[in-house]
Amino acid sequence: MSVQERKQRERASRERLIVATARELAEQQGWDAVTTRRLAERIEYSQPVLYSHFRGKREIIGAVALQGATEMAVAMRAATAAADGPRARVTALARAYLAFAERHPAVYDALFQLDGGLAYAREDTPEPLKDAFAALLECLSEVAGDGVRPELFTETFWASLHGLATLTRAGRLPPEDTARRTELLVNRLAML
Amino acid sequence: MSVQERKQRERASRERLIVATARELAEQQGWDAVTTRRLAERIEYSQPVLYSHFRGKREIIGAVALQGATEMAVAMRAATAAADGPRARVTALARAYLAFAERHPAVYDALFQLDGGLAYAREDTPEPLKDAFAALLECLSEVAGDGVRPELFTETFWASLHGLATLTRAGRLPPEDTARRTELLVNRLAML
DNA sequence: TCGATTGTCTAGCGGTGCTAGGATCAAACC
DNA sequence: GGTTTGATCCTAGCACCGCTAGACAATCGA
Numbered sequence: 001m002s003v004q005e006r007k008q009r010e011r012a013s014r015e016r017l018i019v020a021t022a023r024e025l026a027e028q029q030g031w032d033a034v035t036t037r038r039l040a041e042r043i044e045y046s047q048p049v050l051y052s053h054f055r056g057k058r059e060i061i062g063a064v065a066l067q068g069a070t071e072m073a074v075a076m077r078a079a080t081a082a083a084d085g086p087r088a089r090v091t092a093l094a095r096a097y098l099a100f101a102e103r104h105p106a107v108y109d110a111l112f113q114l115d116g117g118l119a120y121a122r123e124d125t126p127e128p129l130k131d132a133f134a135a136l137l138e139c140l141s142e143v144a145g146d147g148v149r150p151e152l153f154t155e156t157f158w159a160s161l162h163g164l165a166t167l168t169r170a171g172r173l174p175p176e177d178t179a180r181r182t183e184l185l186v187n188r189l190a191m192l
Numbered sequence: 193m194s195v196q197e198r199k200q201r202e203r204a205s206r207e208r209l210i211v212a213t214a215r216e217l218a219e220q221q222g223w224d225a226v227t228t229r230r231l232a233e234r235i236e237y238s239q240p241v242l243y244s245h246f247r248g249k250r251e252i253i254g255a256v257a258l259q260g261a262t263e264m265a266v267a268m269r270a271a272t273a274a275a276d277g278p279r280a281r282v283t284a285l286a287r288a289y290l291a292f293a294e295r296h297p298a299v300y301d302a303l304f305q306l307d308g309g310l311a312y313a314r315e316d317t318p319e320p321l322k323d324a325f326a327a328l329l330e331c332l333s334e335v336a337g338d339g340v341r342p343e344l345f346t347e348t349f350w351a352s353l354h355g356l357a358t359l360t361r362a363g364r365l366p367p368e369d370t371a372r373r374t375e376l377l378v379n380r381l382a383m384l
Numbered sequence: 385t386c387g388a389t390t391g392t393c394t395a396g397c398g399g400t401g402c403t404a405g406g407a408t409c410a411a412a413c414c
Numbered sequence: 415g416g417t418t419t420g421a422t423c424c425t426a427g428c429a430c431c432g433c434t435a436g437a438c439a440a441t442c443g444a
Contacts, residue, residue: 007421036401046424048403057401112364120364148376155365156356156373163355164348172304172312173347181348184340189380199390228432238393240434249432 015053017043019063026064026106031114034060055117062116068107069128075100076135086142090190093139094161094182101165112162133158145191153189160185207245209235211255218256218298223306226252247309254308260299261320267292268327278334282382285331286353286374293357304354325350337383345381352377 021042025034036057040047054060079096083089101108110116111132119125121133137154144153164181167173173181213234217226228249232239246252271288275281293300302308303324311317313325329346336345356373359365365373 035399037399047401048425049423051402052422112359112362115362120362121366152369152372152376155369156352156376159355159359159365159373160348160352160377161355162359163351163353166358167304167351167354170304170307170312173351174313177344177347180344181351184344184348185352227430229430239432240394241392243433244391 011053014043014045014049018050018053018060019067022060023064023067023106023110026110027104031061031106031109058115058117061110061114062118064107065110065114065116065118066126066128068104068111069126069132071104071107072100072111073128073132073135076132076139080139087186087190087192089139090143091183091186093136094186097136097161098165098168098178098182101169105169108165113166140190143190143192157185157189160189203245206235206237206241210242210245210252211259214252215256215259215298215302218302219296223253223298223301250307250309253302253306254310256299257302257306257308257310258318258320260296260303261318261324263296263299264292264303265320265324265327268324268331272331279378279382279384281331282335283375283378285328286378289328289353290357290360290370290374293361297361300357305358332382335382335384349377349381352381 018039022034022039025039025042034057036047036050039060040050043049050060054063075096076093079092080089083092118129120129133154136158137150140154140157141150144150164173164178164185168175168178210231214226214231217231217234226249228239228242231252232242235241242252246255267288268285271284272281275284310321312321325346328350329342332346332349333342336342356365356370356377360367360370
């Protein structure tokens with residue numbers, strides 16, 4: 001029995017290696033550079049091995065996205081926990097969100113821009129994704145304002161941050177005024 | 193001379209055909225389906241002909257984006273012109289923007305999601321792009337509020353709409369509440 | 385009429401995601 | 415202990431991608 005268990009462990013470890021390598025490659029050179037050939041070479045296995053762990057490239061992106069969601073939730077909670085009062089919390093959240101997107105562009109893409117084959121905003125949504133949304137919700141609920149469903153407010157606030165993050169990174173918005181735009185968003189959207 | 197002119201006309205006409213066909217194909221089956229081979233087949237020329245008009249696929253996307261920018265500017269101005277008062281104008285603008293993104297997803301992608309090799313938010317930004325932003329600016333200036341640069345307000349409002357549009361279309365936000373989110377955005381961001 | 389130019393095509397390069405089928409090797413059974 | 419069985423992994427290859435070199439035909443200017 002112990003032999004089988006060892007093999008299972010090794011298999012699980014190799015799967016983690018694949019995800020970590022894919023993520024590393026994506027952060028270094030962008031997702032376009034993450035080809036099955038390059039990925040296979042880096043983990044020192046042949047291409048078909050990837051397909052014994054994942055259905056295809058899409059699922060690998062999905063795996064990176066799930067990892068990223070967990071980390072994002074942690075980052076959001078850490079940022080808000082360190083802040084005092086609703087206003088400071090929302091500001092910290094917004095800044096932390098944009099910082100995460102800027103510092104981990106590949107993970108952010110896997111989460112919100114690419115197709116990782118994951119279900120969002122549904123009952124069968126994977127737990128890490130639900131939890132990342134919950135982390136936003138926890139902070140934003142207290143500033144949603146009267147008569148506005150916290151979920152709806154969170155979605156809207158999140159979408160605004162997402163727009164800022166993506167347009168800035170794609171060179172559609174000049175990066176200098178990011179802080180001022182963020183401030184404007186917080187001032188106007190949050191009911192303090 | 194007239195022969196040369198005729199040839200120039202024919203060449204220009206073929207270029208329009210390429211852009212129109214690329215756009216059509218993208219609207220029907222998504223940009224992934226727009227391959228140089230398929231595109232060449234549809235216009236009934238060989239692949240290299242495309243490269244005598246455009247440097248590559250990226251430039252074709254860029255051409256579709258410029259077309260789209262012009263149409264978007266027209267659509268935004270039409271929507272705001274038909275509305276009475278600042279509030280109605282902003283609401284109309286927001287709805288028209290999201291409607292445009294939903295009805296012309298491929299054009300929207302070419303404009304704001306894909307790399308068409310265009311410069312944004314700079315001096316050398318192509319005129320259609322500047323004008324599309326100007327169309328937003330015209331409407332949003334009057335609700336920017338005191339002490340807020342209209343350009344900065346427009347960028348922020350635009351980014352929020354962009355976030356809503358992309359997250360909704362990518363299945364990250366449930367589509368049912370789009371109207372309510374839009375309403376919330378207008379109510380909070382615009383100073384009426 | 386003859387070279388030069390222009391326009392277009394066929395064929396092919398190196399790359400992509402993905403898979404069929406064969407080799408290898410360890411565990412299980414007689 | 416030798417044989418069979420099953421899991422594991424790799425080589426090789428498919429159809430497709432963006433893009434381009436080089437051959438060929440048609441047209442133009444002298």
